[in-house]
Amino acid sequence: MFKRFEMMIAWRYLRARRSEGGISVMTWISLIGIALAVFALIATLAVRSGFRHEFVGTIVGANPHVSVHSYGEALPNGQLTRTMAEYEAVTARLSDLPGVVSAMPVIEGQVMATANGRNAGVQVIGVTLDDLRNVELVAQPEESSGSLDAFESGIALGAVLARELGVAAGDRVRLISPDGIKGPMGTSPRIKVYDIAYVFRVGRYDIDRIRVYMPFEEAQIYFNRAGVADQVHVVTDDPEAVDTLAPGIAAAAGDDTYQFTWKDNAGAFLRALKMEDNIMFVILSILVLIATLNITSGLVMLVKNKGRDIGILRTMGLTEGTILRVFFLCGASIGVIGTAIGVVLGCLFALYIDPIFSFVNYVAGGGVWDPSVRYISALPARLELGDVLSAVILSLTLSFVVTIFPARRAARMNPVEALRYE
Known part of the structure; x- marks a missing residue:
C-alpha cells in the first residue's frame, strides 16, 4: 500500500528538527499524549474487569449459585x-x-x-x-x-x-x-x-x-x-x-418451590458495575480523542512548514495520492508508536498492580483501601485480550481518522502557490 520512498520521506519529516521545518516537539507531545491515554484506558479496563471478576468470584465462591425455596x-x-x-x-x-x-x-x-x-x-x-x-x-x-x-x-x-x-x-x-x-x-x-x-x-x-x-x-x-x-x-x-x-x-x-439465582440477588451491584464500565469507557475514549487531536495540529504545522517541499515534489511528478500517503504515514506512525507504548505500559500496570498499589498505600501512610466500603479486600486487575484490543482499535482508528484532514490538505496544495515566492 505504501511505497518505500514514501515511508522514507515520512520518516525524514518526523525526525526533522524545528529549525529544519520539522515538528519534533509536537511529535513527542502527540506520541506521549497517545501513550498515556491508551495506558489509562487499558489500566481502567483491567481494573474494571478485575473488579467484576473478584466481585463475582466472592459471590459464587461463598454463596449458592441457585437457592431453592418452598412456597x-x-x-x-x-x-x-x-x-x-x-x-x-x-x-x-x-x-x-x-x-x-x-x-x-x-x-x-x-x-x-x-x-x-x-x-x-x-x-x-x-x-x-x-x-x-x-x-x-x-x-x-x-x-x-x-x-x-x-x-x-x-x-x-x-x-x-x-x-x-x-x-x-x-x-x-x-x-x-x-x-x-x-x-x-x-x-x-x-x-x-x-x-x-x-x-x-x-x-x-x-x-x-x-x-x-x-x-x-x-x-x-x-x-x-x-x-x-x-x-x-x-x-x-x-x-x-x-x-x-x-x-x-x-x-x-x-x-411447590421457587428459586433465586446469584444474579437475582446481586443484580443491583452488577447493573451498577455495567453502568460504571460504560461511563468510564466513554470518558477515557474522549481522552484518547483529545490526545490524537495533537496529531492534527502537528501535521497542520508540518504541512505549512513543508509547503516548498510539497511544491518541489509535485513538480517532480509526485501525485496527490503520493503526497497524501506521505503525510498520512507521518500521523499514523505517531499513533501506532504511541499506542504500542501505551499498550506495554497498561499491560505492565495490570500485571504488577499489587506492588504498585502497595507502594501507593505506603506513600499515603496506609488506609487507602477500605474493604468495608468496597467489599473486596484488595485492588484487583484482570488483563483480558478483549479490553486490550478495544483500546488498540479505538486509538488506531482515531489516529488514522484525524490524520486524513491535514494529509488531504497537503495533497491538494497547489505547487504554483507553494513556489510563488521561492
Missing part, C-alpha cells in the same frame, strides 16, 4: 411455614442434574452473637461438614485459623466478625435467638454457647462480617427445624450460565 404450607394454628419437609428427595434430584456440581440442604437464621462484652448481628447457616467443604471460598479461604475438620463439634465464622467480637479459633461465643423455646409463658430466647472451630476470610467484607456456619443437625435443633430444611443451595459448574439451568432446576425441585 410453604399453613399450619393448624394459622401460621405459614416455608420449610421443606422432603428436602432430602429434592436434594437428590437436583444433584443428578447435568451442570450441577452439588446441592445441599441448609438452615438459615438471624441471631445475635456475643463475646467479651461485645455484640453483633450475624447470619447463621446450618450445613453439614461435607457440604461446607463444597463452599469454595470457605474451604479454601484467603486466610484461616483453626481446623475445618473440627466443624462438627463447633461453629465457623468470618474473620471480621471474630475480630469485632475479640475471639479466635478455640474460644467460645454465645448465640442468642429470639425465636427460642416455646412455653406456657410464651417464647423465650434461646441462648447457647458454642466453641469456635474455624475462622475464615473469603475477602469480601459483608460476608466476613456476618457469616456463621453451624452443623446442620445442631441448626435444626437450635432453630426449631426438626426434620425439615429452610432451602436447598445449588452449586453449578458455570455460574455465568446459571440462567440456562434454571428451567431444569425448577422442574427437578417441584411445583
